[in-house]
Amino acid sequence: MTISAVLAPLPRADGSATFKSGLTTVIASVSGPMEVRAREELPDKAFIEVIVRPACGVGSTRERALEARLLSAISPVIIRSHHPRMCIQINIQLVEAEDHSDTTAILPAVINATMLALVDAGTPVNGILVSTLVETEGGRHVLAFEKGRCVLAESQGEFEMEELEQAVKEGGRRCTIEKDEEMMETDEQTVGMAIREAIEKKVKMDMRWRE
Amino acid sequence: MPLLLPGDPVIAPASQKKQQLKLGPGLTHTPPDNIVAHKAGELIIDTRKNVIWVEGNGRRYTPTHADPIIVTVLRGSADAYICAIPSSSSPAPSSVQATLPHLAFPNATKKTRPILAPGAVVYARVSLANKHMDPELECFDAESGKAMGFGELKGGMVFSVSLGMARRLLGDGNRMRGVWKREQKTARKEREEAGMTDAGDAEKEEEWEGTGAEVLEELGRLISFECAVGRNGKVWVEAEDVKSTLMVGRCLAAAESLGAEETKDMVRREVRALQG
Numbered sequence: 001m002t003i004s005a006v007l008a009p010l011p012r013a014d015g016s017a018t019f020k021s022g023l024t025t026v027i028a029s030v031s032g033p034m035e036v037r038a039r040e041e042l043p044d045k046a047f048i049e050v051i052v053r054p055a056c057g058v059g060s061t062r063e064r065a066l067e068a069r070l071l072s073a074i075s076p077v078i079i080r081s082h083h084p085r086m087c088i089q090i091n092i093q094l095v096e097a098e099d100h101s102d103t104t105a106i107l108p109a110v111i112n113a114t115m116l117a118l119v120d121a122g123t124p125v126n127g128i129l130v131s132t133l134v135e136t137e138g139g140r141h142v143l144a145f146e147k148g149r150c151v152l153a154e155s156q157g158e159f160e161m162e163e164l165e166q167a168v169k170e171g172g173r174r175c176t177i178e179k180d181e182e183m184m185e186t187d188e189q190t191v192g193m194a195i196r197e198a199i200e201k202k203v204k205m206d207m208r209w210r211e
Numbered sequence: 212m213p214l215l216l217p218g219d220p221v222i223a224p225a226s227q228k229k230q231q232l233k234l235g236p237g238l239t240h241t242p243p244d245n246i247v248a249h250k251a252g253e254l255i256i257d258t259r260k261n262v263i264w265v266e267g268n269g270r271r272y273t274p275t276h277a278d279p280i281i282v283t284v285l286r287g288s289a290d291a292y293i294c295a296i297p298s299s300s301s302p303a304p305s306s307v308q309a310t311l312p313h314l315a316f317p318n319a320t321k322k323t324r325p326i327l328a329p330g331a332v333v334y335a336r337v338s339l340a341n342k343h344m345d346p347e348l349e350c351f352d353a354e355s356g357k358a359m360g361f362g363e364l365k366g367g368m369v370f371s372v373s374l375g376m377a378r379r380l381l382g383d384g385n386r387m388r389g390v391w392k393r394e395q396k397t398a399r400k401e402r403e404e405a406g407m408t409d410a411g412d413a414e415k416e417e418e419w420e421g422t423g424a425e426v427l428e429e430l431g432r433l434i435s436f437e438c439a440v441g442r443n444g445k446v447w448v449e450a451e452d453v454k455s456t457l458m459v460g461r462c463l464a465a466a467e468s469l470g471a472e473e474t475k476d477m478v479r480r481e482v483r484a485l486q487g
Contacts, residue, residue, distance in 0.1 A: 015270075083273070119216075126247075127218025206267060210420065210471075211421055
């Protein structure tokens with residue numbers, strides 16, 4: 001499965017990212033911190049608004065479900081107290097997917113694209129959340145890791161506890177963003193490495209004026 | 212300079228003098244002594260001033276005390292102008308509102324106050340910035356009471372650049388290079404004192420040639436124009452004619468991701484094309 005990530009594909013957004021994983025392509029953009037609508041203003045922290053748009057047609061329950069899951073995954077990572085009474089708006093545009101009704105397969109790409117867009121925007125975050133889909137014999141698991149800890153697990157299907165444990169182990173390996181000697185030897189491209197490379201490339205581009 | 216990703220821990224440099232360590236943008240301190248980066252960028256360490264910060268780039272501006280910025284007047288009220296701080300070119304509404312008191316101008320009294328029409332572009336300095344309050348602006352230097360270049364910007368055009376670019380145009384790139392050179396020098400001295408060979412290390416040293424402000428230097432050498440750079444990523448330019456003004460704007464946009472030499476070449480090309 002080929003994974004590719006690009007930061008700042010949208011020149012007018014504060015932060016944006018494209019994330020491709022296999023047949024799934026997602027574009028995320030982040031605006032903010034900006035003014036918030038009065039009824040959504042929180043006195044001590046930033047309000048986070050998530051909008052998911054499908055590849056075709058108008059959004060429905062499926063997109064709302066994705067929004068809710070993305071919000072619960074991403075909001076603990078953002079340091080919201082840095083921008084009280086402000087709004088951080090996250091826009092997700094699904095571009096391509098193998099099966100558009102399969103939100104479990106789309107969710108990891110959505111989380112990764114959002115995380116990269118947040119980094120591009122310079123939004124204060126606690127760490128980098130990396131997500132992947134692990135398939136086991138009886139189930140499919142969306143797992144997200146931050147600093148090596150599993151912080152999100154959304155599973156589907158019938159499976160044993162050991163299967164989940166194994167999935168978490170496999171997911172942790174794929175999601176690590178730390179450079180590892182062992183990993184360098186194998187040619188396998190992991191999600192974590194793709195994300196690290198994309199961010200490194202962006203910072204390098206930002207510092208090109210030094211040359 | 213080391214690359215930092217959000218969540219990476221930072222080890223505070225040991226300072227010889229008993230100076231308090233200052234953390235700049237991009238770093239969060241959790242007591243007792245954990246320092247963690249909260250955005251991606253390069254870590255800049257200034258051991259002389261004992262300051263560390265993360266240098267990155269962004270597009271959305273958050274008002275910070277003493278920053279010179281370019282604002283537009285929205286409306287007047289009894290004792291202040293309400294201004295919008297434009298930042299980034301994103302279509303989402305960006306305006307953070309700030310107040311510019313009538314008395315915050317040089318030689319202003321209750322009877323004589325500057326007249327600014329809605330829509331006027333003003334170069335001002337942030338006099339109060341706090342995440343819980345709306346920012347306040349001033350158009351004079353508090354120490355000398357003079358304008359110091361602040362005030363209404365008549366004519367000309369305003370161009371958008373990234374926040375990092377705006378900072379570089381104001382000379383931050385040059386200052387950072389100075390800090391870096393000094394750090395390199397002390398590191399080299401330490402290595403020599405330790406008796407290590409220098410040959411391998413010299414090759415390893417990175418190059419830091421540019422200051423990031425070459426575009427203005429080169430343009431200033433070739434044509435005449437006035438400009439004011441706001442830290443909110445706005446640059447006001449006025450040249451002899453509209454054509455030259457637009458050319459300066461084009462150069463600023465193009466210089467965003469170019470190295471020093473490339474920038475100079477690009478500027479020379481543009482000026483030649485303009486002068487025909």
